[in-house]
Amino acid sequence: MTARGPAPGALPPREMALAILVAAVWGVGFVAIKAGVAQAPPLFLTAVRFALAAFPGVLFIPRPKARWRDLVGYGLCIGVGQFGLLFLAIRDGMPAGLASLVIQTQAIFTIALAHVLMKQATRPRQLFGAFVALSGVAVIGLARGAEAPTAPFLSVLAAAVFWSAGNIFSIRAGRANMMGFIVWSSAFAPLPLLALSLALEDRAAIAAAILRPTFVVWGGAAFLAYGGTLIGYGLWGHLLARRPAAQVAPFALLVPVFGMASTAAVFGEPLGAGVLAGAALVLSGLAITTIAPRRS
Numbered sequence: 001m002t003a004r005g006p007a008p009g010a011l012p013p014r015e016m017a018l019a020i021l022v023a024a025v026w027g028v029g030f031v032a033i034k035a036g037v038a039q040a041p042p043l044f045l046t047a048v049r050f051a052l053a054a055f056p057g058v059l060f061i062p063r064p065k066a067r068w069r070d071l072v073g074y075g076l077c078i079g080v081g082q083f084g085l086l087f088l089a090i091r092d093g094m095p096a097g098l099a100s101l102v103i104q105t106q107a108i109f110t111i112a113l114a115h116v117l118m119k120q121a122t123r124p125r126q127l128f129g130a131f132v133a134l135s136g137v138a139v140i141g142l143a144r145g146a147e148a149p150t151a152p153f154l155s156v157l158a159a160a161v162f163w164s165a166g167n168i169f170s171i172r173a174g175r176a177n178m179m180g181f182i183v184w185s186s187a188f189a190p191l192p193l194l195a196l197s198l199a200l201e202d203r204a205a206i207a208a209a210i211l212r213p214t215f216v217v218w219g220g221a222a223f224l225a226y227g228g229t230l231i232g233y234g235l236w237g238h239l240l241a242r243r244p245a246a247q248v249a250p251f252a253l254l255v256p257v258f259g260m261a262s263t264a265a266v267f268g269e270p271l272g273a274g275v276l277a278g279a280a281l282v283l284s285g286l287a288i289t290t291i292a293p294r295r296s
Contacts, residue, residue, distance in 0.1 A: 027258025079189025133285025
């Protein structure tokens, strides 16, 4: 007998490919973040990223059929909470590759919040796969943890909590047009970020970033805005709106695989045996969680 499509608990191949694509784009994005915060204030750079994601698209793309509180909540959680804290942490010494790993604790926060707030069920196989993947995260963290100062490490953990909260707002939006959702929600991030930047960061450095633009700063911000935000979060929200969080969220655990590989290639951040062993566990856990046996 032949298989009749994806087994319960598994993403269809097309959606699985989209999830992997998102993870790759987000992973490579850590190169742009590290390079950008070396030349521009991090909160200002984050504001530029979300301004580019929102404008001029918000003038042409109709507002999605989503509640205002979901649009505002998503924009503030992802734009201000997640990326504001992440950019600050990398500026303050968190290795970009390690940050790409630590922030993936959002997968567990997302599954837990979706279970508690949205009553989404989890299967024993998914829980076991998540345990294996998080064991890989722990192995990599032990192998690389000495490189990360405490305060930036905690900032990345807080960023992961904000990401998971943003995922809940995305789930609540349901089957709204996700490109419109991402564009319109992004419009709520730049002003709070700019206000925080003006209050907390060097205004001379802000002025220099504007008056003496560089490709690293503005090209990197454009890549993060259009690749990471519009395409990445648009596809991510599309998947979360159609599949349980326990099926989708674990794919974010691939981000550190791409993130550490790309930052190692560009910046020489080390990839030792412990990191590679942990990455293998992450991939194994992801396979257990998402690739269920087909029924014949």
